[in-house]
Amino acid sequence: MKKKKEEAKETTISFDEAMPGLHEGRYILRLFITGTTAKSVLALTNLKKICEEYLEGGYELEVIDLYQNPGLARDEQIIAAPTLIKKLPLPFRRIIGDMSDIEKVLMGLEIKQLQIRPEND
Amino acid sequence: MKKAEHLLSQATLQKSPTGIQGFDEITAGGLPAGRPTLVCGSAGCGKTLFGIEFLVRGTTLYNEPGVFMSFEETNEELIKNVASLGFDLEDLIKHKKIALDHVHIERSEIEETGEYDLEGLFIRLGYAIDSIGAKRVVLDTIESLFAGLLNQMILRAELRRLFRWLKEKGVTAIITGERGEDTLTRQGLEEYVSDCVIMLDHRVTEQTSTRRLRVVKYRGSLHGTNEYPFLIDETGFSVLPVTSLGLEHKVSNERISSGITELDKMLEGKGYFRGSTVLVSGTAGVGKTSMAAHFAEAACKRGERVLYFCFEESPSQLMRNMRSIGINLEPWAHRGLLQFQATRPTFYGLEMHLAVTHKAVNAFNPEIVIMDPINTFILGDTENEVKSMLMRIVDFLKGNQITALFTSLTSSESALESSDVGISSLIDTWLLLRDIELNGERNRGMYVLKSRGMANSNQIREFILTDNGVKLRDVYVGASGVLTGSARIAQEAHENAGLLRQKQDIERKRRELERKRKVMEARVAALHAEFKSQESEALKNLEAEQEIIRLQKMDKIEMAASRKSVTEKRKTKKHTKP
Numbered sequence: 001m002k003k004k005k006e007e008a009k010e011t012t013i014s015f016d017e018a019m020p021g022l023h024e025g026r027y028i029l030r031l032f033i034t035g036t037t038a039k040s041v042l043a044l045t046n047l048k049k050i051c052e053e054y055l056e057g058g059y060e061l062e063v064i065d066l067y068q069n070p071g072l073a074r075d076e077q078i079i080a081a082p083t084l085i086k087k088l089p090l091p092f093r094r095i096i097g098d099m100s101d102i103e104k105v106l107m108g109l110e111i112k113q114l115q116i117r118p119e120n121d
Numbered sequence: 122m123k124k125a126e127h128l129l130s131q132a133t134l135q136k137s138p139t140g141i142q143g144f145d146e147i148t149a150g151g152l153p154a155g156r157p158t159l160v161c162g163s164a165g166c167g168k169t170l171f172g173i174e175f176l177v178r179g180t181t182l183y184n185e186p187g188v189f190m191s192f193e194e195t196n197e198e199l200i201k202n203v204a205s206l207g208f209d210l211e212d213l214i215k216h217k218k219i220a221l222d223h224v225h226i227e228r229s230e231i232e233e234t235g236e237y238d239l240e241g242l243f244i245r246l247g248y249a250i251d252s253i254g255a256k257r258v259v260l261d262t263i264e265s266l267f268a269g270l271l272n273q274m275i276l277r278a279e280l281r282r283l284f285r286w287l288k289e290k291g292v293t294a295i296i297t298g299e300r301g302e303d304t305l306t307r308q309g310l311e312e313y314v315s316d317c318v319i320m321l322d323h324r325v326t327e328q329t330s331t332r333r334l335r336v337v338k339y340r341g342s343l344h345g346t347n348e349y350p351f352l353i354d355e356t357g358f359s360v361l362p363v364t365s366l367g368l369e370h371k372v373s374n375e376r377i378s379s380g381i382t383e384l385d386k387m388l389e390g391k392g393y394f395r396g397s398t399v400l401v402s403g404t405a406g407v408g409k410t411s412m413a414a415h416f417a418e419a420a421c422k423r424g425e426r427v428l429y430f431c432f433e434e435s436p437s438q439l440m441r442n443m444r445s446i447g448i449n450l451e452p453w454a455h456r457g458l459l460q461f462q463a464t465r466p467t468f469y470g471l472e473m474h475l476a477v478t479h480k481a482v483n484a485f486n487p488e489i490v491i492m493d494p495i496n497t498f499i500l501g502d503t504e505n506e507v508k509s510m511l512m513r514i515v516d517f518l519k520g521n522q523i524t525a526l527f528t529s530l531t532s533s534e535s536a537l538e539s540s541d542v543g544i545s546s547l548i549d550t551w552l553l554l555r556d557i558e559l560n561g562e563r564n565r566g567m568y569v570l571k572s573r574g575m576a577n578s579n580q581i582r583e584f585i586l587t588d589n590g591v592k593l594r595d596v597y598v599g600a601s602g603v604l605t606g607s608a609r610i611a612q613e614a615h616e617n618a619g620l621l622r623q624k625q626d627i628e629r630k631r632r633e634l635e636r637k638r639k640v641m642e643a644r645v646a647a648l649h650a651e652f653k654s655q656e657s658e659a660l661k662n663l664e665a666e667q668e669i670i671r672l673q674k675m676d677k678i679e680m681a682a683s684r685k686s687v688t689e690k691r692k693t694k695k696h697t698k699p
Contacts, residue, residue, distance in 0.1 A: 034238075034240040034241075034244070037240075039237065039238065042235075042236075043235075066240070066241060066244045067244065070244045070245070070247065070248035071248060073242075073244045073248065074222055074248065074249070077224065077225050077226075078244075078245070079224060079241045079242040079245070079266070080237045080238065080239055080240075080241050080242075080270070081237060081238055081239070081240035081244075082237065083237075083241060091230070092230055093230050093231075093232060094230050094231045094232065095232045095234055096231060096232070096233055096234065096237045096270075097233050097234035097235035097237040098234070098235040098236045099234050099235060100234065100236070101233075101234045101235050102234075104232055104233065104234040104235075105232070105234045107232060108232030108234065
């Protein structure tokens with residue numbers, strides 16, 4: 001836990017300092033959805049909104065329909081849908097659900113902490 | 122009757138045979154086809170193995186491929202773990218007979234951000250099923266999901282949907298669950314999987330572990346309700362039906378020799394019934410094993426196969442000992458007609474014994490099974506369990522038309538007729554060996570305590586171990602009880618002497634009679650002679666008297682002639698006379 005905080009601190013610094021040049025800590029995200037179910041659509045819109053707002057230009061988002069690629073569900077160890085996988089930056093995280101709880105999505109993406117940090121400090 | 126019920130249950134509910142030894146018997150055909158079954162139990166009770174065997178047997182025996190979705194072990198671990206049981210999962214996976222999917226959930230990397238479902242799991246499972254055309258699915262242990270995901274409401278709803286979905290898919294599924302404190306499973310899975318629930322249990326009593334299986338529930342089907350012991354060994358799972366399936370064994374009228382001519386004579390001259398159960402009980406050292414060896418030898422001579430379980434002696438020791446009474450079992454063992462299974466009863470639990478018996482019998486396919494002795498089991502286990510085990514063995518052997526001979530050691534303090542294990546009701550022919558102490562000797566006596574279905578002898582016979590095997594002799598009933606051993610021999614000599622004396626007596630009497638007859642005859646001859654002499658004398662006297670009368674008459678006439686006058690007077694009178 002302590003380690004994580006330290007890590008987060010480091011990220012904070014680099015994020016603050018390198019705000020415009022995010023490509024260094026570029027976010028690689030994969031969203032796994034199941035067709036056009038309400039949850040899938042909601043998750044996609046929510047995520048897009050969050051990414052636009054917080055990671056503008058600094059992310060790659062791949063949307064994968066599990067129905068089209070069922071084999072990927074096993075390869076990526078997916079059980080819940082929708083699932084967003086944060087491949088990079090590390091640590092690897094899975095964010096499941098329709099992304100309506102923005103706070104939690106940000107925590108999962110480890111963006112929220114960045115935002116709060118300066119206020120706390 | 123049973124068949125009819127069986128047909129009925131078949132008509133109403135399709136069953137999917139598991140191929141697990143014994144399990145299909147107690148469930149009358151296997152698991153409900155196309156439905157999920159819950160297999161629950163505590164850690165290490167064999168849930169995973171049950172699932173794996175269900176799939177492996179399914180694909181190898183019934184050509185039904187299967188998917189194994191593991192929530193705990195990784196695929197590599199699983200393959201390694203079941204390889205020790207002789208299952209080559211890798212090969213089956215290569216040939217698309219089995220698909221493994223390890224679901225890994227790491228709580229720490231998951232963030233829940235609103236509504237979700239487990240469609241991912243469904244897709245994975247559906248994909249795996251479709252990729253090999255699976256008919257069987259095992260989910261091991263799906264409750265791990267509860268540790269990985271927080272939203273219980275969603276989870277429960279999704280699990281309900283999953284089981285419904287499995288039903289729609291028409292796959293026969295096994296869902297394993299860890300046993301809870303008061304419930305069958307920790308998360309109450311039994312609520313969702315309500316068609317068939319099987320409980321596995323692993324108990325340790327008196328340092329011996331026993332695995333047990335129970336069908337808690339089986340909707341729409343008859344099933345055995347008992348706890349059945351089961352085994353996991355190098356060939357996988359085997360469940361053993363506790364009580365047999367009823368008293369419906371076919372009986373045989375064929376008779377087989379006990380190997381002892383005199384004993385056969387006591388049993389209507391023909392010996393035991395084939396397929397019957399024989400108990401030889403008695404105190405230590407009365408020759409129970411010798412009787413068993415006789416029986417084994419006789420069977421081998423007929424060309425039958427004998428399976429000999431020895432629980433006290435090693436086979437070589439037994440063979441050496443039997444050679445001393447002229448029974449040579451070694452050639453039969455070499456020719457493969459006689460097989461020994463020697464283990465200490467305490468080596469493993471009762472169920473294991475039962476399973477070993479089952480397996481050995483099935484593998485060797487004998488006509489005769491000998492267990493020598495049965496009551497050593499009591500050392501480690503309670504009497505009741507031993508009895509139920511023996512009942513199962515007896516029923517199993519009877520069902521297979523195998524003649525069984527058990528020996529049982531009775532302690533000299535307890536009543537001779539109470540065999541320790543109290544299995545007399547299971548026994549068809551009961552031979553009792555007892556020692557008779559008399560005149561400073563200890564001799565053996567034998568009698569037939571009971572023998573169902575035949576007019577057996579009621580005699581007590583003396584049982585002698587000679588260089589040429591067991592011999593039975595009549596015993597003498599004397600003033601102080603039955604006579605055996607040297608007392609019997611003395612009695613025999615005594616009787617022989619008596620006989621000789623009697624013979625001599627008769628001879629003597631006959632001679633006496635002859636003599637008397639001769640005396641009588643001599644007397645008769647003497648009398649005869651005497652009579653003759655008397656007769657002739659009497660006759661002579663008679664003649665003499667008649668002569669005198671004649672002479673007197675002559676004298677009178679002469680006198681008359683001399684006295685003339687008188688003669689004239691008398692002349693007239695004389696004329697009238699003739």
